[in-house]
Amino acid sequence: MPIFEYKALTSSGKTKKGIVDANxxxxxxxxxRSDHMHVTEMWEVADKKSRKDQSVSKKTRSLTAKKGKPGGLLSMEIELFRPKISTRDLATFTRQFSxxxxxxxxxxxxxxxxxxxxVDPHLERVLRNVKEEITSGNNLAEAMAKHPRFFSDLYVNMVRAGEASxxxxxVLTRIADYLQKQASLKGKVLAAITYPAIMVIVGLAVVIFxxxxxxxxxxxxxxxxxxPLPFITEVLMTASDFTKAYWIYVLLAMVIGGFFLKSLIGTDxxxxxxxxxxxxxxxxxTLFSKQAISRFALTFSTLLKSGLPALDSLKIVALVVNNAKLTQVINNIHARIIEGADIATPIRKSKVFPPMVGYMVSVGEQSGQLEEILDRIAESYEEELDLTIQRLTSMIEPIIIILLAVVVGFIIAAVLLPLLDFSTM
Structure with a gap:
């Protein structure tokens, strides 16, 4: 009878190694499972090479976002058309799970x-599928990797590291904390952009009306x-006639321009x-830059704390920073580390990261406290982001109000001036 060596999690969450006889x-x-253990790794004792190959295959598969065989291509294609869970809801689920x-x-x-x-039917369906995969012998990370719309590469790799350790x-608590901070960071930036955008849209709607x-x-x-009419009234009438005659073409040009911009952004x-x-x-x-740097530092720190190597962590960070320029810089950092450089040197030489970030990372590497230093960088830039948002909001509000007042005032003046002239005749 074959002998299998295994790594498993006990019901108390401890790692246990051992061997078991089975066909x-x-x-x-x-x-x-009947002994209340969740298997994270298993291999035949006589086939350690296959165990190594399997481990490398899993790692490569997770970093390239290629999912497992059961249900493979079809399940992935179907998954693409399913809605994603919000970051806050995923953070709540992860914290409850932990x-x-x-x-x-x-x-x-x-x-x-x-x-x-x-309460989310889509998440419920995914969790049922994850449970079925675990019951059939897969580990949690493999089961989650089959649902990329819900569980990102970062999430899956951190879960894999948590199972192995x-x-x-x-690790799930760290993921929940990370997701909560990311949701908060995104919400702050959106709030800073949304209010001015609403004011501009309302103002334009009034002007168009x-x-x-x-x-x-x-x-x-x-x-x-x-x-005879005043000059500003003539200008207003010309603009009004143009708007009335060609508004459909202006709208069409804006739509075409939007599609063109979207297709352009779709290329690398x-x-x-x-x-x-x-x-x-x-x-x-400045707002976007501070948000990107804060996300980089927080993500990198979270992955390192979960036990992932620096090179693998950087690969995942490059996928989640959500800025192609920063992704290019991180990929360059990854390549330089492979060539033998430290992490801080390529960061200092890049034009995206401020010099302070490079120096702090260098201190973290030398002291062996890189994760803590990255946390401080993330906290520092999050605080700066809050201050930047407050300044932008206080600065943009009066600017928009003044601009709208000038435009509306011009329209009113152009209409009232000739009316006043007629009333005095």
Whole structure:
């Protein structure tokens, strides 16, 4: 009878190694499950080479986002059309999952409890599938990797590291903290952009309404009088006539321009230019830059704390920073490390990261406290981001109000001046 060596998590979350006799690997896993253990690795004692190959294959598969065989291509294609879970909801689920495991509840029982209380039907379906995969012998990371719309490469790799170390509950708590911070960071940036955008949209809507409906009626009355009109009134009437006659073409040009911009950003070169431009914008560039650096530091630190090597962590960080320019810089850092450089040198030489970041990373490498230093960088830039948002909001509000007042005031003046002239005649 074959002998299988295994690594498994006990019901208390501890890692246990041992051997078990069974006809097949599936039978061996069933035996261990009956002893309330969750298998993370298993291999035949006589086939250690296949174990090594399997480990390398898993690692490569996770970093390239290629999913497992069961249901393979079809399930991935179907998954692409399913809605994604919000970052805050995923953080809540992850924290609940961690709490259940930390309480000593077995993995499958914890998933059952989460399925029963789940209010999102899409997440419920995914969790049921994950539980079925675990029951059939796969580990948690492999099961989650088959749902890329819900569980990112970062999430899956951290779970894999947690399973291997025997501290899955701790890693899940770190993931939940990370997701919560990312959601908060994204919310702050959106709040800074949304309010000015709403003010501009409302202002444009008012101007369009005045130019399309109010001004034409009043200007028609002025034309019927046959009196000479002030210059600003003539300008307003010309603009109103143009808006009334060609608004459909203007709208069509805006739609075509939007599609063109979207297709341009869809290319690697276009995305790189667009993201580089975002970082150089005179007002919002600082905002986007600080958000990207904070995300880089926080993600890198979280992955390193979970036990992933620096090179693998950088690969994942490059995928989640959500800025093509920063991704290019991180990939360059990765290549330089392979050539023998430290992490800090390519960061200092890049034009994206401020010098302070490079020097702090250098101190972290030399002191052996890189994770803590990265956390400080993330916290520092998050605080700066808050201050930047407050400054931008306080600065942009009066600027937009003044601009709208000038435009609306021009329209009112252009209409009232000839009316006042007529009233004094």
């Amino acid at each position: 097949t690997a599936r039978d061996a896993r069933s035996k261990l 709490t259940l495991l930390r309480s000593g509840i077995q993995l499958t029982d914890a998933l059952n409890a989460l399925v029963e209380q789940c 025997g501290h899955l509950d701790v 005045l130019m399309s409906y109010v001004v034409p009626r009043i200007t028609q009355i002025l034309k019927d009088r046959g009196q 070169a276009g995305r790189l230019k667009f993201d580089s431009m975002l970082l150089r914008l005179p007002i919002f560039g």
